[in-house]
Amino acid sequence: MARKILVAQGGGPTAVINQSxxxxxxxxxxxxxxxxxxxxxxxxxxxxxxxxxxxxxESTANLEAVAATPAAALGSTRxxxxxKYCQEIFRVLRAQEIDTFFYIxxxxxxxxxxxxxxxxxxxxxxxxxxxxxxxxxxxxxxxxHTPGFPSAARFVAQAFMGANLDxxxxxxxYCAVVMGRHAGFLTAASALARKFxxxxxxxxxxxxxxxxVDKFLADVKATFDKFGRCVIAVSEGVHDxxxxxxxxxxxxxxxxxxxxxxxxxGTGALADLLCQEVxxxxxxSRVRGDTFxxxxxxxxxxxxxxxxxxxxxxxxKAVQYAMFGASNGSVAIRRVGDYAADYPLxxxxxxxxxxxxxxxxxxxxxxxxxxxxxxDYLRPLIGAPLPEVARLRGAEVARxxx
Amino acid sequence: MARKILVAQGGGPTAVINQSxxxxxxxxxxxxxxxxxxxxxxxxxxxxxxxxxxxxxESTANLEAVAATPAAALGSTRxxxxxKYCQEIFRVLRAQEIDTFFYIxxxxxxxxxxxxxxxxxxxxxxxxxxxxxxxxxxxxxxxxHTPGFPSAARFVAQAFMGANLDxxxxxxxYCAVVMGRHAGFLTAASALARKFxxxxxxxxxxxxxxxxVDKFLADVKATFDKFGRCVIAVSEGVHDxxxxxxxxxxxxxxxxxxxxxxxxxGTGALADLLCQEVxxxxxxSRVRGDTFxxxxxxxxxxxxxxxxxxxxxxxxKAVQYAMFGASNGSVAIRRVGDYAADYPLxxxxxxxxxxxxxxxxxxxxxxxxxxxxxxDYLRPLIGAPLPEVARLRGAEVARxxx
Numbered sequence: 001m002a003r004k005i006l007v008a009q010g011g012g013p014t015a016v017i018n019q020s021x022x023x024x025x026x027x028x029x030x031x032x033x034x035x036x037x038x039x040x041x042x043x044x045x046x047x048x049x050x051x052x053x054x055x056x057x058e059s060t061a062n063l064e065a066v067a068a069t070p071a072a073a074l075g076s077t078r079x080x081x082x083x084k085y086c087q088e089i090f091r092v093l094r095a096q097e098i099d100t101f102f103y104i105x106x107x108x109x110x111x112x113x114x115x116x117x118x119x120x121x122x123x124x125x126x127x128x129x130x131x132x133x134x135x136x137x138x139x140x141x142x143x144x145h146t147p148g149f150p151s152a153a154r155f156v157a158q159a160f161m162g163a164n165l166d167x168x169x170x171x172x173x174y175c176a177v178v179m180g181r182h183a184g185f186l187t188a189a190s191a192l193a194r195k196f197x198x199x200x201x202x203x204x205x206x207x208x209x210x211x212x213v214d215k216f217l218a219d220v221k222a223t224f225d226k227f228g229r230c231v232i233a234v235s236e237g238v239h240d241x242x243x244x245x246x247x248x249x250x251x252x253x254x255x256x257x258x259x260x261x262x263x264x265x266g267t268g269a270l271a272d273l274l275c276q277e278v279x280x281x282x283x284x285s286r287v288r289g290d291t292f293x294x295x296x297x298x299x300x301x302x303x304x305x306x307x308x309x310x311x312x313x314x315x316x317k318a319v320q321y322a323m324f325g326a327s328n329g330s331v332a333i334r335r336v337g338d339y340a341a342d343y344p345l346x347x348x349x350x351x352x353x354x355x356x357x358x359x360x361x362x363x364x365x366x367x368x369x370x371x372x373x374x375x376d377y378l379r380p381l382i383g384a385p386l387p388e389v390a391r392l393r394g395a396e397v398a399r400x401x402x
Numbered sequence: 403m404a405r406k407i408l409v410a411q412g413g414g415p416t417a418v419i420n421q422s423x424x425x426x427x428x429x430x431x432x433x434x435x436x437x438x439x440x441x442x443x444x445x446x447x448x449x450x451x452x453x454x455x456x457x458x459x460e461s462t463a464n465l466e467a468v469a470a471t472p473a474a475a476l477g478s479t480r481x482x483x484x485x486k487y488c489q490e491i492f493r494v495l496r497a498q499e500i501d502t503f504f505y506i507x508x509x510x511x512x513x514x515x516x517x518x519x520x521x522x523x524x525x526x527x528x529x530x531x532x533x534x535x536x537x538x539x540x541x542x543x544x545x546x547h548t549p550g551f552p553s554a555a556r557f558v559a560q561a562f563m564g565a566n567l568d569x570x571x572x573x574x575x576y577c578a579v580v581m582g583r584h585a586g587f588l589t590a591a592s593a594l595a596r597k598f599x600x601x602x603x604x605x606x607x608x609x610x611x612x613x614x615v616d617k618f619l620a621d622v623k624a625t626f627d628k629f630g631r632c633v634i635a636v637s638e639g640v641h642d643x644x645x646x647x648x649x650x651x652x653x654x655x656x657x658x659x660x661x662x663x664x665x666x667x668g669t670g671a672l673a674d675l676l677c678q679e680v681x682x683x684x685x686x687s688r689v690r691g692d693t694f695x696x697x698x699x700x701x702x703x704x705x706x707x708x709x710x711x712x713x714x715x716x717x718x719k720a721v722q723y724a725m726f727g728a729s730n731g732s733v734a735i736r737r738v739g740d741y742a743a744d745y746p747l748x749x750x751x752x753x754x755x756x757x758x759x760x761x762x763x764x765x766x767x768x769x770x771x772x773x774x775x776x777x778d779y780l781r782p783l784i785g786a787p788l789p790e791v792a793r794l795r796g797a798e799v800a801r802x803x804x
Contacts (some may be wrong), residue, residue, distance in 0.1 A: 065792030071567035095803035162700035165473035268670010290695035298564035390467030401497035
């Protein structure tokens, strides 16, 4: 019987998420027994609404252009199906005679794939369900890394290269907040911005370690005393020993100072509050904060070529696993050699709803930076070398004015 | 008598400010009667401190690498000399027998050049003083545009291309705050992000027009009703009819809600407050804000090739004007034909301390966008075409589930 495949995309965008979509769509054209490859608009919501597009009617030229475009071309959703939602899904899948489902997304999406597969068995609608990975957070269990992370990491590294040069030209303290609520990989990627021994980021704070404002201030002071400046990367997810977000802690303290209802995410508040702490408690005058926000996940024109290639390949492999194999699963990326990648299909239960955080060997003992092992891990992923930056050698002119 | 040139850099960084420095340093090597080209570290402060480096001892290879590096390689300063400061400057210039001074910077720096030249005449220390332009704000009077602006404009356009794709995948309202306190050119550059008829930014607010929060909310509602989403570019300098910054106005209103001492610059507060207005008053749930902050002026790896070339050339021309001419001045950029640039030396008084704002013909009648004339103005400056983005054609699948 001719196969019918449905692809959808879930969760936040990445720079290469459409490589996976196009990889699946084009790979499917090789198979005579695939009758159709459909796409659902805005993830599982598009299935429920029967809002489907026929990817078989897309030209290859346009698909290639879409592949190089950031953010889900099919649209995305944050919906997470429960049993009732799944029944709606199967009603549409039955009507359309779809037997294979690919969902491109992160841990939430992999859990959606698991739920759809489980409910399908229960509802007597057996469906091949394969999770195609993507997330800038790099937090999928069982993966060496996830598509989308290397390109976002490249953006973060290039942003800190510039911020470090800026801070070196006009000295002071610079603190930028990077995405990553539970996993610090993206914040840690800032470490690749360093070239000269006194380059920033000088301090990197990750959600894998307890954040103490006092320790932070002591670290900043020590760096500032040494270099006359300080560049800091902070994960949005930093928290105290009780797990309370630092943003809530600082905003709470400031409540007395009329700073009450600062919202806890999607704002520039954490950077602003940390900067205020540095100004008030260390008496440093030039203190600047940034929040990288949405730029880091969808900026057009900053992509890792390795990431693009791998994102394409996990989409292609999903089709192959669907055609040559009999199992559901998640198309993982494993590192072999130094550096090559393999794409085993791993059980959905290994991935679904779990969160990988940074391994201990990647974080320094002082909990304010990364180890050489982390740089070794990250370097091959970001692809082509980062842009080169240089300094004047600066031969001093002898003083004559006395 | 052999000439001695001193170069310095002032104000905020740009992506191409070192092209101008290296242009001057390398051009000077052609002239046998230039004995030395020195650089002052951290602008005029480096002169006063006699903290000078010999650019003649830099290798050409390293200078070329420095040219491609963002942010002032000599370091920068916000110092603005008064008479006493100038006397300190002349004490060092006399001791070092420097007869020619180049200052690479924006309007403040051009005013510094004017003051140094005037005080030099008064103090009986005649000095050739030439201003080499740079500023991402594009606000120098007498210029078609300024080096540094096209590269920052390119960053802003690419950032909004991504933000628009992100917002199209996960619909809602997105509002990003762009630098430019008095001149809206950089915010306006977001218009180049549009490709398809429903692409954002849908609304662009500039400091050249009075900003009304009510009008803003009405605009956002109209756009959201039409497209189901809305992407907005706002200049940090937007203000009410009385000239009061909107940030101060909103923060003031919110004071009653315990939002008091929000600082008025270098923070993510304006984006946060505008988003809060949209949420509270329009009842839209997915509202996200970003503040581009320092990324837009120093990001490594996003440069206009036209900008690089022109920044190099204004540095070279400064040396030529110093050697072949007898006047002080500012090396301006004038547009000839479509598109070529000329570099006349214009009087410092025409530039110094003045601020150009966007011409009326560049701003739409509704004061929430730019005109085709602005796009025509900007397009040749950003150099190589922007990265291409594409959409699925999206042939609909016939409904069968009913």
